[in-house]
Amino acid sequence: MLTKRQLLILKIIIDEFIDSAHPVGSRVISKKDGISLSAATIRNEMSDLEELGYLEKTHTSSGRIPSEKGYRYYVDHIIAPTIKSSNINIIKHVMQEGYFEVEQVVQKAAEVLSELTNYTAIILGPEIYDTKLKQIQLVPLSDHSAVSILVTDTGHVEHRSFSIPFDMKASDLEKMVNILNDRLAGVPILSLQEVIQDEVLHLMKRYVTDFERAYVYLSKVFSQDQPVKVYVGGKSNLLLQPEFRDVNKIHSFLSIMEDEQEIARLVQTSKEGIHVRIGQENDIDAIKDFSLITATYHVHGDQKGTIGLLGPTRMEYRKVITLLNAFSSEMTEALYLMYKDK
Amino acid sequence: MLTKRQLLILKIIIDEFIDSAHPVGSRVISKKDGISLSAATIRNEMSDLEELGYLEKTHTSSGRIPSEKGYRYYVDHIIAPTIKSSNINIIKHVMQEGYFEVEQVVQKAAEVLSELTNYTAIILGPEIYDTKLKQIQLVPLSDHSAVSILVTDTGHVEHRSFSIPFDMKASDLEKMVNILNDRLAGVPILSLQEVIQDEVLHLMKRYVTDFERAYVYLSKVFSQDQPVKVYVGGKSNLLLQPEFRDVNKIHSFLSIMEDEQEIARLVQTSKEGIHVRIGQENDIDAIKDFSLITATYHVHGDQKGTIGLLGPTRMEYRKVITLLNAFSSEMTEALYLMYKDK
């Protein structure tokens, strides 16, 4: 257990390092307001804190920088109790500007979030666990091609073009769509394939000539190729941080950011609420010297989305956590208003 | 007019510099195959070429690097005659893997193109000049909200959610959509607004109660917010080039790449075929020390798209032009096959 004084010194060092990115020396601390100790005393305390694993040195005679354990302690015990979900007006304002699409809200949130922090914002669109099919539409484009359109009860639209076998009758196609609409409306998106197999295929067999081949074409419509949508804001913002003086680091970082599904895996979490992952705590090697803070938001009660900020381990934890808290609830509210009568 | 020997030397210097990114000295050239001149002679020629504006020095006693005028000459007179649109098999293979969406073809092309060159690929989706409206659909989600869906004759789908005024009758809404479909099917997307104003509004006035307010809501559906779709592949690839040793350059480059509409403006051109823009020739300041090579491709004869590669002025012009030629025709063919019966 740390003494009150060690705690204070640890806090000062981390705050200072977060601000300046330079190792913090004993003299700087001794001059701080609220500190009436000499540099020598501070040095002793710092030496103890290093032995306990909360601080590190970059070389023998350098000042101290926080270790990951230090950051962890800082997040869990020093700032956590002081954070309150502040309802910043700007955010409320931005989030409720009368958008009509989830996409817009989420994209805007990512941009604003990144701008406010200079870190990279990553937002996962609402998951589709609980969305249900509202309607299937089929728009013929020509004799041999058509677009199929799926609409969910949340207003999300998926579409896909496909070819129609040469000898297939238009009337059969129509029958298929009718059957599908009749049977599939209200079915959760994730169960579509299953319900089709169990309940719809035998019906189609009865009414539709040559249905097997037709189904091969239609089934493409139901294959989800993109499980979650990923929105990223301010990739280049993060590169302003002094941590990126090294060009190789920039490149490896950007390579990761090009793979959306990798990003999704990175951010995804089962936990509710705020989740802080510091350095090595991250699952993916490539960002083991970054910190990632995520929060969840909700649409319509059941659908969950994730909103996160990726920055250097030397991150403004307090600010980011406060912001994420605010965004999480504002987004939930904005999306609730959008769907309140659906 | 350059002598044959000057031409040869200019070509060697540019080829060498493209390859190594280092200034080229007279000795290196004198040792090349096909050169039986001493370094001193080469030096005289180089001096002349510099005076003519085709070469530059980085400092008084350095080797030569090509000037932009040099690159321009190289592109126009040295390599241009030797380029033939090679039908590389890999490209054909990649481009015709049985995609069903334009999006997929274009996105894939951007990725492959960047991978083959280590430059950044930028592709503008087919322009909508000539696409026509196929159908408008309205899917009600609840009493007070609905999704409207526009399908074009090329299978492109646009959609938008909107709220329904509380006191509006469902039957009125249906009437509106019927009128719209009846009158707008086959109308070019770009003329939609106009045709609505001229031909549709007075019809609606007759049949639909309180149509003015309804129209306010519906009109949102017809506003194009994204004129062209932009696909980018391999942003980070380009950063591997030695030109990016300077971190500031990286940052300014990435900032540009975040603004899709800026990119679109950058790449857009009215010219058909291959178009090479070297350094200062580019419209936008931010990339005045890059080169941009673009080619056009076609969908369905009339729609035009642009496909481009952005790299350092020290670009592998020959390779890129050959590749773009090949991709341009392969994409045109792949997209033609997709739509041949529409």
Added chain:
DNA sequence: TGTTAGCACTCCTTACCCTTGAGTGCTAAT
């Protein structure tokens, strides 16, 4: 007249040394 060898000169790059300053750890005094 075109080509070439030779040489002095320029400038970049790298290595090395030296100095400076920030910071530590330890000891002894308070």
Added chain:
DNA sequence: ATTAGCACTCAAGGGTAAGGAGTGCTAACA
């Protein structure tokens, strides 16, 4: 328990010297 003092360490920056790549010019040569 705290602090002043001091020796020590290391990074960063400036200055200089050596090495090397390359040029331009001159004079000789074919």
